[in-house]
Amino acid sequence: MKAKYIDGVQLRKMILQGKNSLEANKSTVDSLNVFPVPDGDTGTNMSLTMGAAAREVQNIKGGTVEDIAEAAANGSLMGARGNSGVILSQLFRGFAKGCKGKEKLSIMDLAVALKGASDTAYKAVMKPIEGTILTVAREIGEKAVEISKREESIESFLETIIAHAERVLDKTPDMLKVLKQAGVVDAGGKGLIFIIKGFYEAITGKETVIESVDVIQPIVHDSIMENEEITFGYCTEFIIKGKNIHIDNFKMAIGDYGDCMLVVGDENMAKVHIHTNNPGEVIEKGLRLGELINIKIDNMRYQHQNRIFESKMPQDEPVDLKEYGMIAVTMGKGLTDIFKDLNVDEIITGGQTMNPSTEDIKNAIDHIAAKNIFVFPNNSNIIMAANQAKELSEKNIIVIPTKTVPQGIAAVLAFNADESSEVNTQAMMGAMKNVKTGQVTYSVRDTQFNDIEIKKDDILGMQDGEIKQVGSDIDEVSFELLENMITEDTEMVTIFYGEDVSVEKAQELANKISEVRDDIDIEVYFGGQPLYYYIFSIE
Structure with a gap:
């Protein structure tokens, strides 16, 4: 029997299968990178963002379509990585608006939600560019509204939308010169189609199961200890997906970097957990073996200090805030040390192939007790996530849109603690443009x-x-x-x-x-x- 409505249970399956579909095809999306450099990560970023949405959805037991859509929007918002991931999170946000107050979706309701997804994503981008994921999303929304009155089932509705989206995707090189030069279609648009295909698979009962690996839970130390007793301060966890991974060799390679090390898995996938003072170096060694997912770094010294601080400080006693704080994104021990030497408070390990999520940046913001915080993304694919983290914070966050490490260093060097945030912002923007x-x-x-x-x-x-x-x-x-x-x-x-x-x-x-x-x-x-x-x- 053909489906005429989608309830909460069905929408949950659609989102989970959308994640599975993209996960299974993310390497195809990655390969569509315009430049042939080793940073083709659109599929990976979208897949990680979908994974965050799926985890939130899985936490919902039962629920209406409103509940499921809201969970997906919240999960994708915090888990958004890269520009494509941020746009995807905005699509979910707009979709959730269309599900507001609804227990189930009719074909017309689904069409309105898809159109709302596109509208919200377009508004989130300052200068929308045609020939990108936005174009594919808009065409999906418009086609959905156009056919909603004549389609008699969800199955045929989605079939028509997918066919139309693929035709639009094939035209993206004619809309965007760089795509035509590189001989590829838009990667983000391709990723979005894989997600919609996953929706269709869920509706038609063709769900696939992508084996997932649970992230190793951090080792919790209950005993009270001074910071000096925490020899290795960063609990570092990630999963390596590759080929011919030699577990024992990798253990030897990172063994001297810390303690509480655990590396388990096989030649295709390895789970890594280690306490270290150099998480960036451990992560870089992992990158040599394959793709990294589910990266998590916790500052145990900070967590310990925070627990002691919260236990000793009366709840109503104000915390002294310094005037300025700074956050920079970079990879490599040398570059990390340079930013530290320039008094940057928080260094987020990331960059090409490993874009931090909105939540990663928001957590770094929360770690700094300052009135004004400058964020230096140092990568064009991280700027949108930084701005999204800014919107989630109550602090005064200024994102300096640095696209490279040299721009970030130049901007930090232009900082003057005696000047206002407005003057500093102007100086930093000028400095980055001169590099x-x-x-x-x-x-x-x-x-x-x-x-x-x-x-x-x-x-x-x-x-x-x-x-x-x-x-x-x-x-x-x-x-x-x-x-x-x-x-x-x-x-x-x-x-x-x-x-x-x-x-x-x-x-x-x-x-x-x-x-x-x-x-x-x-x-x-x-x-x-x-x-x-x-x-x-x-x-």
């Missing part, structure tokens, strides 16, 4: 970009996100990129070398540039960043 960023990485696939032929494993030199140099030698591409970025007005070049580059190689590059331009200052620092051999800051 050019270079990055040297490698290609993950064959492609063509701006008439440049690129082969898998080619070395790529990028200036402010655009591919400028392609070659087979790291040293040659790095030198050519730097040489072309330096102008007559250049006064300083800073070289941050990654985990796969030696200090000798980095210094050789600096010396070679000095021979060409002996009138500029060149500084070399260990960044320790994965994936990128070099990051250059040109001022």
Whole structure:
């Protein structure tokens, strides 16, 4: 019998199967990254966001469609990662509005909710771009309303919507030039279609089960101890999904980084738990083996201090707030140390391939007792999540939209504790705009970009996100990129070398540039960043 209504039980199944469908196909979505660099994470970000929505939904026993939709909206809001994840969370938010006050959805109700999802997502984006997930979502909403009066079942309704969405997706390269240049369709739109297909599978009884791995619960220490007794302060947990994972080798690789270590699993999936003072380094070692999911880092010293503070402090006694606090997102021990040396309060481990969630950023905000908090995302794919965390906080949060680490460092250096937040914001925005960023990485696939032929494993030199140099030698591409970025007005070049580059190689590059331009200052620092051999800051 064909379904004419969706109740809470059915909507719950739809969302869970939407998550399963995307999880099973996220590598396909990841592969649609416009640039052939190793940061194709749209599918991963959307999948993690869907996972957060699904976990909230699973906590609902029974419930109306309003209850289920609201749970999915709340879960996706806090779990949103990357721009695609934030947009997906806004789609769920709009969908939930359409389910308000309803125990079940008719075809017309479902159409209105899908249209509301699109409307809400469009309003959340300052400058909507056509040819993206927003376009696919809008077309789904409009088509849903158009056909809602003539469709007689939920099954046929969803079939029509999916077919229309796929036609729209095929046209996205005609709407967005970069998609056509790269020869791909929009990744976010593709991910959204996989979710809708999951909805259809749930309605038609074709649900699949994606084996999930429970996150290891943190070890709780009940006894009261001083911070000095907590030798390793960060409880670090994550799951590695890869191929040919050697559990014993990985244990040896991270064994010296802490205690309470637990690594279990098989060659395709491993659960990791360790108490360490260097969570970033442990995570980077995990990245070498495969994809990371369910990443969780808890500052045990902070939690301990907070418990003692709360137990000793009268509830009505005010907490002294300092004037300013700062949060930065980065990866690599060297870059982390640099931001710490610049008095940044909270460092969130993340960046390419590992975008922190809205909740991660919100937690960092909550950890800082300050009236004004500056957030430096240092990645264009984290800015929306940072702004979403800002909306959830009662503190005065200022997101400085830094897209690269050099921009973030320049902005932090422009900070003046004696000035107002408005003056500091203006100074930081100006400082980040005066920095050019270079990055040297490698290609993950064959492609063509701006008439440049690129082969898998080619070395790529990028200036402010655009591919400028392609070659087979790291040293040659790095030198050519730097040489072309330096102008007559250049006064300083800073070289941050990654985990796969030696200090000798980095210094050789600096010396070679000095021979060409002996009138500029060149500084070399260990960044320790994965994936990128070099990051250059040109001022």
